[in-house]
Amino acid sequence: MRKLVEKVLIMDRRVIYALMASVALLPLVIGPLGLPSKVSPEVKAVYERIESLPEGAPFLISMDFDPASKPELYPMAEALVRHAFRKNLRVIGMNLWITGSGMAERILSDVAEEYGKRYGEDYVYLGWAPGAANVILGLGQDLYKTFPRDYYGNLTSELPVLNGINTLRDIPFMVDLAAGDPGIETWVVYGKARSMAGGCTAVIAPGMYAFLNSGQLVGLIGGMRGAAEYEALLEKPGKATVGMDIQSTTHILILALILLSNIAFFATGRRGR
């Protein structure tokens, strides 16, 4: 018995990899688990803030992430843009991560097509500009100087969607979707939007609760779970809802491994070594 426990403790990492791959594929083999995600207050706060905006109000979404965070933040961005278009808000998209500029463009154009929105009138994609914090500071001073042209090369001053918007102060609500720095903290420190919320990967979400509790963020969407909750609020299940099944099975495997490792650890009397 002791030998078996010792063997467990030195389990080959390839066994763990194989187990991980198997449980990740499990929902694809057996079909959806169909377990609902309970909506957390911090996600609901973002949804309700967008709901409270009047039709035609500007809504800024900064998609500060790259393809590495696509599984978590892409569905989140899609859900938020979908909600904004459903509410007939004027959507202003931008990003501070150059490697994410193509994805941000794809999100806006795909969802706009879904809702029959017209570029330049209902939404605009400003694209990327160098400088991170300085771009945010610039937006607080003059949007047209910071982004004289949009992603497609149009003069921003000639776009009807930006009528009446000169600085961040003219935007009643914005959401920053971030995978790191520059991201939510940069916007909180340098941004002057009237109110903002954040969306981020699950890894950095714990660090954002301080801003949530201080009221600097009205809400927080954390990781794929947050995105799935937002999709549930919109009653439009998407990639995050599907992804939660895989995240469920892999999380449970990791928990089982931790439990097994600790049982074996104590059973062999290694405590304190």
Next chain:
Amino acid sequence: MFLRQYVPMAIAFVMGIIFALQYYVPHPASEKLLTTVNDWLIVVGGFSMVLGLASLMGSHWSKLRKGAPGWGYSLVVFVGIFGTLAVGIASRGKIFAGEGLVLTALGWVYENVLVSLQGTVFSLLAFFMASAAFRTFRARNLEAALLLIAAFLVMLGHVPLGEYIWDRLLGFLPPKADEVMGWIMNVPNMAAKRGILLGVGLGVIATSLKIIFGIERAYMGEGR
């Protein structure tokens, strides 16, 4: 000495003092000053991309030339840079359509190479994390046990399957899995993060003052 040390120090001192005070001066001239300097910084930020690229290529070229261990990866860097550049120039921004996608050639490279590769590399983390959690997440002492319990509860409350298991096994307890997770995130986690943020903030102020008054000179390459 004068150009390499005293001039940068003087610039740091003057600009540091001006912009520390600028924040407290609600005058159009002060706002204009901030806007102008911010425009400069955005332009400088653009040049830093060029500098970064030159530095990356310089470092990998050196590895390639010396045949240093892992030189093959340096070769991949050059193939990636020049391959992408060649595709962009050769296609002249022409738009291709197909399989529901409308893309430029550069867009195709982005969608099918960069997005896929970054996604793949990031997804490998799940495997490494599972292995690392198994090997290292052990209750060796009180602190490790507390961390282990907190992580266990957060992970359980984070996924619907975890909530389901909690309801089945511990459903008789008043708090639900998501409520336990919410408490951990909103109370102990936030308190720790607040402390870290205050420490970071004070550290930033101290370092800024040291730079402004010329005590900290590492940014000029001193001490290397």
